[in-house]
Amino acid sequence: MGEPRRIVLKMSGEALASSASDETIDAVVVERFAREIAEARAADPDLQLAVMVGGGNLWRGTTGAGAGMDRATSDAMGMLGTVINALALQDALEHQAQPTRVLTAVHMAEVAEPYIRRRAIRHLEKDRVVIFAAGMGNPFFTTDTSAALRAAEIEAHLLLKGTHGGVDGVYSADPKIDPSATRYETISFMEVIAKDLRVMDLTAITFCRDNHLPILVFDLMPPGNLRRALSGEQIGTLVR
């Protein structure tokens, strides 16, 4: 075995839903992601993968806060939503014979292990896929920022940001509005920030910049793309 290639994948909650299903989680989509993860791991035994799942398909803290709820309470609801998604993904991965551990930042020992940094690393070394749930456990943050934080903590080499809105990387302008917009193959953090190209939330981007953590932005939804991104194929836009 060679040097481990440690990756944190940020997967939006909305990527787990689909228009083909009335449910908040489409089992067919989740199964496809799990299969692609298992395929990428089978092809490269040095790939160590941790996934930070979002919860936007179930609840977002700002939704409740916008309607007058207490923000911290609303964010707690959002964090709990990510745990539901994490369990769905774990189940699908284990159907692919891929051992998986869910580590939650909000402790709920009956359903998942608590997040402990050294334990997360140990699981990765033992070829388990780690799923981070409940973000970082603090209100007022997103799972984008949580993914960046965990990636830095476990000394990941790359943060994969899978998008689900039909945009396959970082563009010079919004490609849905401006047809002359072009996709960058690589772009610097400074340029992303200066041009306000919102690839992740700003807190996450500045954190990655400060901690020298490259981000690969790619479209998660076309079949095969997740496997390609995990395998290191040229895809999307590298922010570094």
Ligand code: UDP
């Ligand atoms: N959240 C939080 N703290 C965290 C991570 C998430 O409070 O560390 C809450 C927040 O309310 C957020 C929700 O969980 O809106 C779901 O996460 P996110 O919006 O990042 O999910 P995604 O958009 O990626 O599906």
